[in-house]
Structure formats: C-alpha cells, structure tokens
Amino acid sequence: MSTPNPNPENRQINIIDPAFTLNPQPVYDEVLTRYRVAKTIGLNSPVISRYEDVIWALRHPEIFSSEMDMHVGLGTERPMIPQQLDPPLQTRYRKILDLQFSRARVMEIEPDVRRHANELIDQFVDAGECEFDRDFAIPLPCRAFLRMMGLPQEDLELFLELKNGIIRPPIANPYDIAAAKEYRAKTGKRIYAYFEALIDDREKSPRDDMMTYFTKVELDGKKLTRNEILDICFLFLLGGLDTVTATLGCSVFYLAENPEHRRRLAEDPSLVPAAVEELLRWQTPVTIVPRILKQDWELDGVQMKAGSMVSLLIGAANVDEQEFGAGEGKCVHFERERNRHIAFGAGPHRCLGSHLARMELRVGLEEWHRRIPSYSIKAGETPRVSPGIREVMYLPLVWEKGGAA
Template identity: 55%
Template sequence: MPSDEPGPDPIPNFFDPKVAACPQPTYRRMVNEEPVMHMPVTHTPVISRYEDVIHCLRNPEIFSSDMAEQMALGTDRPMIPQQIDPPAQTRYRKILDPRFSRKRIGEIEPALRESANALLDRFSESGECDYSQQYAVPLPCQAFLHLLGLPVDDLSELIHLKDGIIRPQNRAENPMDADEVASIRASSGRQIYDYFEGLIGERRSAPREDLMSYLVSVELEGEKLSHNEILDISYLFILAGLDTVTASLNCFIANLAANPENRAQILEKPENLETAIEELLRWETPVAGVPRLVTRDTEVAGTPIAKGEIVMLMLGAANIDPSEFSEADRVILDRSRNRHLAFGGGAHRCLGSHLARMELRVGLEEWHRRIPHYRIREGEVPVYSPGIRDIQSLPLVWD
C-alpha cells in the first residue's frame, strides 16, 4: 500500500491546499501519465520525471535561472546566487561554499542543541504546544540569525518580511487581487533592503566574526563584493534560511504524528536518524518545485517547449519516480540508495544543505528524546501552503 493518505482527486492544481497537503497522488499521475503537464490558467509546463528534471537542472544554458524579471520576488535585481547562471554564479559559490561546509556547520551543533533544549524546557511539561510556532520556527531561524550576526530580537520582524515575499497572499485582504499581492511583496522587499543597508555599513566600520562581516571583507581574485552584491546575497539568505528548515521540520513531524509506525522506527533506531531524514526529505520534498526560463526552443519527454517559456521542475514528483526509486510510493526510513532531489541539483544545488541536515537531525533528536509520543490535537487538520510546503500552525499534544 502506498504510505500516503488516499488524498484528493489527482488534479494538477498545486495551489489547492489539499494537493499541497498530500501531493503524491498528483505527482504519481504526472510521472506515469503526463511527464510534461500544463498547469491550468497559466499553462506553465511542469516537468516531473527524474531523468528530465536532472537534465534541466544540469543544462543551465537552456534552462536558465536568470529570471529576476519574470519571477520578481520583491526585488528588481537578481537574487545572488540563485537567479544568476554559471559561470558568474560559480564565482559566488566559491565565496559562499566554504562558510557552509559540513565542518564549519559542525561547529555550531552544540549551541543548536542547547537552543533546542531551552525551547523544549518552555513547554515539554505542559503536554501541548504549537510545534510550528514554538519549535520549528524559532529553532532554525535563531541559529541562522546567529550565523549571519543579526540580533535574535529582530527575528519576528524578519520573518514578517520574509512571509511578505514568500506568502503575500496570506496577508492580502483579497488574495486574488494581483496588485495588492504585488504591492505587499514589493514593500516587504524594500524593507529587507533597508534593513541590510544599515547593517552593511556597521560591519564595514566594525567587523565581527559573523557571516555579514565575511561578506563585506571577502575577496576573490583580489576583488571585493560590491554593496549591491552583498545586498542581493543577504536578501536571498533571508528567504532561504528563514523558511525551508522550518517547513521541513513541520512536514516531518506532521508525517510522524500521523504515521505511528514511522515514529516507532525513529524511536527504536535513533542511530538511523540521518537515513530517515533523507527519506523524509524525499517523500515530503518541502521545496516542491523550482522554476527555469527556457532560452531556446527545445523539447522535454517529446513535448516541445518554446524559447521564453517558464517551466516548473517538479522536484517532489521526480522524487517518487519509480524509474529511480524502488518502491517509490512507500516511505522506507532505512532506504539504502536515495539520490533524492529535495536540495535541487546541478550548479544551484542548495548552498545550505549541510546546515539544513544538521538542524533537522538535532531538532528531531532532541524533540524525540524529550517528547517521544505525541499526536496532532483532536479536531485539528494541518493546513499546508503550496510552493514551499509549510504548516503555519501545528498543535500537538502528549501525555
């Protein structure tokens, strides 16, 4: 039996919260029947087979990330390095990669474990919490602010601004009003820039040991980053670092709360947690898809795609493609071969994957050590957002 719920009708509407909650039936239909499916209304081609998604990720000269104009996320300049193609993008990764290496990230693990326990101290005795608001948001976000060198007191303001970019509909009086949504996004973008304008100046005059100070001082081939380059990197950091790990923790705990047999395996074999996390990343794929701009007429799986079209590479669908994964429809927490695409692939593969994996491992380890048996509060149904599959409120109870 597939381990997902029977789910809604497999219609290709990823903006439907029911599909966002349980996307696997839709993914399955796409991979098996329509590997390039056109979205309703926008007609965006959605590419779903593993092999095709890998092809697009690895050929940025045809499937470009240079989409600041078409996919403006509150800014009129490209976010660095995500909206820049190689070879320029490679230069930025040379500067950034060393700061996100496994070794460097390992250094902050003890502090993160302490933070996890400080959060758990606040509610573990009470028998209930909102997992999302009281654990999945503060744990990775406080750690990321610390890494950047930003005051933890600014967290709610930065999360508010980040949500204004990623989920502006949630704040709009009329979520269907494109102008209102665009104006919330633009105003949040301006405020993020303003926030960093001041900070960059401060770090230039009084450098510290943090990532912001590194960005103002680092040189590559004798050249420093320009003011705008630092701004455009910081901007992406706020979007990437303050959302994805929270979303992943939420998706994972909701899965484990609803599937006691999966949770039992985590409790019985804590030494397998790293492997289990990879499987949950595959199955849940919190960043469900990534867009690309097609630079010349081409075809994918026999379907012509015209120059200038935006395509969506459906990472979540590729991650349940049976041609790559045996028993692709089952969650197998000790799966031995798991080349999932939850962190993307090719040149733009996630910069923060070591950080994310460490935060997920420590977050889940400490939670299960202190609160092994939990369930979603009766009557509550988690509501998933589309795109990045987050759950804003996840009330849990335990005895």
C-alpha cells in the same frame, strides 16, 4: 507505463489546490505513470516530472536557465545572487559562498542550535500540547540562521516579520496581486535597509562573522559591491528559513500520522540522519523549481518555446520508481541503501545551505523525540499545508503531560 503525450493540456496540475499541498502523492503517481509532460494551472507552464528528465534539466543551465524576471514582484530590485544567475557568473559567487556553508562551519554552531531547540521545547513541554509550526518549526531555523550569520537573537521577531512580508504579505485579500506587490516592495526596502545598516556596522567594527566576511572577501581581486552583498543576503532570508520550517513540519506531520516510524525514531536516535533524508525525499517541501528555456525544446512530442517557463516537479522525481526501485519509490524506508533524492536540487544551483539544513533537521528531530517521544495530532483538528513551499502552517500536537522528559 508512460504513454506518448503530445498535448500537455491533457493533464493540468493545480499545485495550489489544498488537496495537492496536503498530499501530492496521487498527482505525482499520475504524472509519472501517464504524463511525462503535464501542465500547471496558474503558472501555465509545462511540468516535467520524471527523475531522469528533471535531473537532466537541472544539470543543463545553458538550456534551462535560472535568469528570469521572477524577482520582480518579490520585493527585490535586482536578481538574487546566486540563484537567479546562470553559470559562469553564478559559479563565481558559489566559490566564496560555499566556504561559509561548509560542513565544518555548520558543526561549529550545532551546540547552539541544540540549546535553542531545548529552550523552545521548555516553553511548552509541560502543557502537553503545542502548535508545532508556530512554537518550534518557525523559530528554530530562524534562531539557527541568526547564529550562522552572526546577527543578534533579539532580531528574531523582526526577521520573521520581514520574511513573511515577502512570502505571505499580511493583506486583507490574499488574491489582490497589486496590494501584495506593493506590500512586498515596501518590505523589500526594509530588508535592504536592515542589511545596509549591518554592512555599515561591520565596515566600522569588523567581527568574526559572516557579514564581516562579505565586507572583506574578494572575488577575482575585487571586493563585493554593496548591492552584491544585499542581493546575497536577500536570498538567504527567503531561502534559508521557510524551507527548513516546512521540512520540520512535513516530517513531524508524517511521523505523527505514522506511529510505527515515530516509535522507531524515538527508540533509536541513530536512525535520525537517514530519516531526515528519507522524509526530505518523500515529502519534498520545495515541490517545484522554475526554469526559463533558452532555446526551443521538445520532450515526448511536446514543443516548448524559447523564452517560456518550464516547471521541474522535483517532488514527483523524488518518488520515481525508475530511480528508487519498483514498489520502493512509494514506500518510506529509513534504511534505504541508495537515496539520491533531489530535494536540495541538483547541478550548479544545488542548495548552498544543505549542510546547515541537514544539521538543523537532525538536531531538531533528535531533541524533539528525546523529550517528546510520543505525540499525536490533536483530536478533531485538521492540519493545514501552504501552497508553494509545503509549510504545515497548522499542526496542533498533543502528548501525555509528564510523559515527556
């Protein structure tokens, strides 16, 4: 039962604590049962965690705004489109973007994604071991994304370097904020230059691909400006790769530690789509989404000021027993009947790439378990999970040589 919580200072959550990123469930349990509003150390913002509160906030952008200065420091020169805009402007862009990310469009590239998954597995299956993040979870979404955008597969390494230059700048001291900002700004310029060159190319020689679509599509009778295209592509690069990498890693980490669930998936591939949803719910790799309050707000006796940041802990909302059932929210059930998880967000900003992500996850898990049905974490090794988006950055797996197809 929740007790009134007049002071969020009562409970501070450290979302970059390695113990939290490795297993956030004890913290979720505590905030859901005791602190309707808690506070983050680091972001220094109130944290809302109940399903009903989080979903309400996500559906009310007029109060919980996405227009924030967070793009400053991410190497971008303007807000990313559409994520850092509020409706009605955000909704205008979604109209032209949703068409490109429809289920039907995604199905067109499924055979290629399946081929990429098998090509990756070919490289290590006979060795009987791999580092899952480096060898599978990172390259698969990147290959899928290049294919979706109509970009050459040879750009894989460059693409990964650019993305990492923003998300994890390779600087000597990771806590040196000024150095990280400088590195991101330099990388941001390279990202703009990369996509500018593509726009030039597609304007001269149109093709049947997404970049060409951006150069031609009209919004309210006007073509997109160069900056609008760049601000969309920048977001795709940041939002479309790490999220799928993290979900693949969290899912396979869970399955390696829970052999009964792993065995069931390997024996019955028809369970994979439901397993994808349940593992998205249970692991929620994008744990938190930030918002800026447009007006003063009060929840459970906690006063929050207009202009301040609020964190929505979707990871906790996804295991809230008020929504998922008493005793049920904290169990992993591939046969769950009603799974209204919000791992892709909710409301107007609900993930644009959810069909693409679901297909990549389904194909990735299907092919992995078809070829490597039995695997475990290498003895004596400890997986590591990154803060922020929960990527399993080190996941050494082993299996019996020759035991795989």
